[in-house]
Amino acid sequence: MDGKKKASGGNLGKGRVRTFVLCNKKARVVVCNYGARLLSFCLGGKDVVCGPKSPAAVLADTDYCGAICGRVANRIAGAKFRMKGRGFKLVSNDGKNHLHGGAVGFSNRYWKLDEQSNEVAMLSMVSPEGDEGYPGRVSVRACYSLSGTKLTLTLFAFSTEDTLLNLTNHVYWNLAGKGSIDGHSLKVNADYYTPMVEHIPTGAVQHVGGSDFDLRRLKCLGGAKGKGPLTLDDNYVLSHTAVGNGVRPVACLASGALRLELSTDAPGLQVYTGDGMRELPRGGIALEPQGWPDAPHHADFPSIQLRTGELFTRTICWELQRNK
Numbered sequence: 001m002d003g004k005k006k007a008s009g010g011n012l013g014k015g016r017v018r019t020f021v022l023c024n025k026k027a028r029v030v031v032c033n034y035g036a037r038l039l040s041f042c043l044g045g046k047d048v049v050c051g052p053k054s055p056a057a058v059l060a061d062t063d064y065c066g067a068i069c070g071r072v073a074n075r076i077a078g079a080k081f082r083m084k085g086r087g088f089k090l091v092s093n094d095g096k097n098h099l100h101g102g103a104v105g106f107s108n109r110y111w112k113l114d115e116q117s118n119e120v121a122m123l124s125m126v127s128p129e130g131d132e133g134y135p136g137r138v139s140v141r142a143c144y145s146l147s148g149t150k151l152t153l154t155l156f157a158f159s160t161e162d163t164l165l166n167l168t169n170h171v172y173w174n175l176a177g178k179g180s181i182d183g184h185s186l187k188v189n190a191d192y193y194t195p196m197v198e199h200i201p202t203g204a205v206q207h208v209g210g211s212d213f214d215l216r217r218l219k220c221l222g223g224a225k226g227k228g229p230l231t232l233d234d235n236y237v238l239s240h241t242a243v244g245n246g247v248r249p250v251a252c253l254a255s256g257a258l259r260l261e262l263s264t265d266a267p268g269l270q271v272y273t274g275d276g277m278r279e280l281p282r283g284g285i286a287l288e289p290q291g292w293p294d295a296p297h298h299a300d301f302p303s304i305q306l307r308t309g310e311l312f313t314r315t316i317c318w319e320l321q322r323n324k
Contacts, residue, residue: 015110017055020121022146027320029146034058035067035107036123036142038171043149043320048258050172050274050284063277064170065284067107068142068155069100071127071134072304073168074235074270074293077200079133081296083162083305090133097200100170102132106140107170119146129160136161136308150319157312165306166291167314168266172274172284175255181273181285182222182229184255188215188269190236194292194301203298205237218254221273221285229282232271235293239267242291242302247315251287254323263317264289267302289316 019039022029028042037058040047051065052058061067079090079098091102100107111123120143127138136159143154155167174181193213194201208214212230223229239245244265251262251269262269266289274284291304306312 017058018113020113020116022119022121022144022151024119024146024148027146027149027151029144029151031066031121031123031144032058033111033113033123035064035109036111036125037066037068037107038144038151038153038169039066041151041318041320043258046177046258048173048175048177048260048320050174050280063172063274063279064100064107066169066171068111068140068167069170069288069290070106070140070165070167071101071132071138072098072164072166073100073170073288073290074166075099075199077294077297081164083135083164083296088133088135094199098132104132106167111142114141120144134163136163136306138163138165138306140167149321150317152318153316155312155314155316157306158310159306159308162305162307164296164304165312166295166304167312168270168288168290169316170286170288171318172277172286173253173260174284175253175258175260180222180282181255182220182282184221184253184285185218186215186221186254186271186285187218187252188236188271189250190238190269191216192237194235194237194268196234196293199233199293201235201292201294201298201301203300215271218252230273231275232273233275234271236269236271237267237292238264238269238289240302242267242304247317250289253285253287257323259321259323261317261319261321262287262289263315263319265313265315266290268292289314
């Protein structure tokens with residue numbers, strides 16, 4: 001699988017889309033070097049990852065399908081922040097805001113393959129000083145590890161200067177393998193969410209009880225009878241601390257004979273029902289473990305600062321299971 005993309009302003013660099021297969025007797029996973037993307041996750045021959053499969057489609061994708069998003073996933077209002085009394089102006093790529101690392105985030109970079117075996121692929125990249133407006137030179141490593149029907153992504157990073165970092169994977173899931181996600185049901189282990197106005201948190205933390213945001217029990221994404229489908233692009237509160245509460249189950253997605261169990265140590269989970277997907281609206285649902293959106297502008301949100309010499313880590317586990 002090969003595809004080439006020319007450099008853009010010296011940021012993308014020249015490269016070739018390369019894929020790496022992880023497999024065992026139960027599952028088969030494909031990742032690629034462009035954006036360190038998760039392209040497919042097959043169980044019994046069914047691919048439950050929604051998104052591009054060919055090199056040309058991967059390079060043309062604008063929905064962050066399966067990609068590592070960074071330096072900062074989600075939005076930073078006004079594309080600016082202050083740290084240690086100093087102001088930083090970031091690239092505005094979502095109206096006046098900064099989204100998923102800017103115009104050329106980690107999702108649009110060629111990552112280096114450092115190690116591969118039958119069940120492990122380790123990739124890395126370096127984000128230079130001043131990249132999209134951020135301070136510090138950041139080195140990042142992503143390790144995909146397959147065990148049975150469980151795929152674990154572990155992210156590591158450190159910076160030469162104090163900076164911001166909030167990494168996630170933006171994979172879209174469709175357990176039916178095709179069509180809409182409206183027949184899926186979703187459960188999120190969260191009592192609170194962060195209300196937003198035009199995708200920017202108001203600063204409040206609100207209980208989900210009595211609202212459409214209550215996903216503490218499995219809820220059909222197609223909506224209840226007589227109501228429209230559930231439309232979400234919102235952050236659920238998994239923890240009020242930046243380090244979360246360790247790796248623990250946070251969500252369950254179910255459809256037909258399959259269910260996906262999601263575990264992470266992240267403090268937040270962005271749930272996006274894919275209504276704005278360009279190729280197939282609502283063709284997949286993104287469950288993005290991450291820090292809370294616009295954290296630099298809310299002192300009581302978990303911090304996404306990465307200090308000089310500190311090691312950033314984030315773990316995301318996806319496990320496919322058959323319903324009994």
